[in-house]
Amino acid sequence: MTDLQESPAPLAAVPQPPAPRRRPGRSLARSTVKHLVLIAVSVVMIYPLLWLLVSSFRPTDVIFRTPGLWINGLVLENYTGGWTALAQPFGHYIVNSAIVVVGAVAGNLFACSLAAYAFARCRFRFRTLWFAIMLITVMVPIHVVLVPQYILFNNLGWTNTFVPLILPKFLATDSFFIFLMVQFIRGIPRELDEAARIDGCGHGRIFLRVMLPLMGPALATTAIFTFIWTWSDFFTPLIYLTDPNAYTVPVALKQFLDATSGSNWGAMFAMSIVTLVPLFLVFLFGQRFLVKGIATTGGK
């Protein structure tokens, strides 16, 4: 857990004036109470996750009798059994999910950064109008495009392929990330690309040579959020992937409900942990970017 502790707060580098002097006794009591409350809340927040982890190493019949977090002897059968409990070994679904995630991340990085550059740095006709439309599309519920999109992809014969899950990302339909990148580019001094322009660079080269290298944090945020959202996405694969061989991890995991009607909790928990591990790793190593990215969008 050291990584968590060491990751710096986003704006910690900004020097803050010293806090106003308070009577030391009162402030000590206050901060003790604060920490106690925060620790209590932390325990409640984390307890289900730890319990899930511990339970995945317990025999199923013990899971139902043990609210605590201790383990008497590690049981690995849930993992070995769960891995092969479905039509395909669980690794198959992980590969499916990985393909979709890699495609989605590549698509969002490519298409959103191009669009963001245009919105942030080019003057073009109806710019304000297009920008407003882009912002509004952030708010459009997916349900309203769902049925015709399904019909379209179905008629093209793309159901049970990963195309409906990946292609829209290459067409910058996640406008949230366009907005995030526009915000970021606005913070990059214009002098840099103006200098490149004086040196004879066109927009293409400015984008590739000046902007992209400077957009690292925004690109990382986009990649991480796309990873997490795509990996967890349940709705879209549920609709487009009806062939069990094409299932992504969330849809595969859901099968434990249908297949075993809740009798094999151990295997289900073990595979749940397997699907959460990539998310947790991304969280651990990407937290700094996540916090910064989410704060940029919300902050004024």
Add this chain to the structure above:
Amino acid sequence: MSAISELSTLRSGRGRARTPQEKAALRRENNRDNKAAYLFLAPWFLGLAVITIGPMLASLYLSFTKYSLLQPPEWIGVQNYVDMLNDDRLHHSLKVTFTYVVVGVPLQLAFALAVAIVLDRGMRGLALYRSIFYLPSMLGGSVAIALLWRQMFGTEGLVNQLLGAVGVQTSIGWVSDPSYALWTIILLHVWTFGSPMVIFLAGLRQIPVMYHEAAAVDGATRWTRFRRITLPLLSPIIFFNLVLQLINAFQSFTQAFVVSGGTGGPADSTMFYSLYLYQKGFGQFEMGYAAAMAWLLVLIVGVLTALNFLLSRFWVFYDD
């Protein structure tokens, strides 16, 4: 500046007098910009046409038809909308969704704000606490967590075990009892308060310390400072969080689907609107009806967002 304030302040107009030479140079540059921009935006335009606006128009058309994918759509006028008026299950799903939104969203935001304020600047261990509170909101949308929730609130689940351990014997099946099932999903929503909390933390950092210092010198209590300084200066961010969470909450699906095993049960108590829409469209293949339902959702979300913007005049304070 957030997306929300961006939308409300979108203005064109940069009217500055220029010499003819400057104007000509500017026009040349604008032309180049124009071409480049439309090239850079080509994928987005294509997506807008093919994935967003095209399907929106198509779904508007489909909402006036009867369509089961097998035969071509059959025009039935406003029949779907009339049927929606008489669909008790739909009304019930609206009630469930509104309960979820009206209780879950403010509760989650209040929690996020409260924790963010406790985690104020200079707090020891801030990074660690923030990580712990943020983690659930990263994992919370996944099927794995929804499955965990289903077990936790089952008859023999973790919650009843914990209650038993402290002496409260109960055999309530929280997810199988219609009077509790929705509340377990609301609780799951509140549990993921981490991401609005991070946004609040960022907002709190932007409030100059000297405002609080000056007020403290003048003898203002903590509560007064919270009400008169923190809340007004944070109001744009509260507004941003509120609008986003509201839009998201109306579309909630995964948790209800998994917790109820896809049925919206027990007794339709977790029949979220989007779950009902999914059942109509992809369970019973009533595509026209599903399209009409989707447009009602757009209408509801649109009206609520507009209402939010209107009301924001009275309580959102922009410091610029």
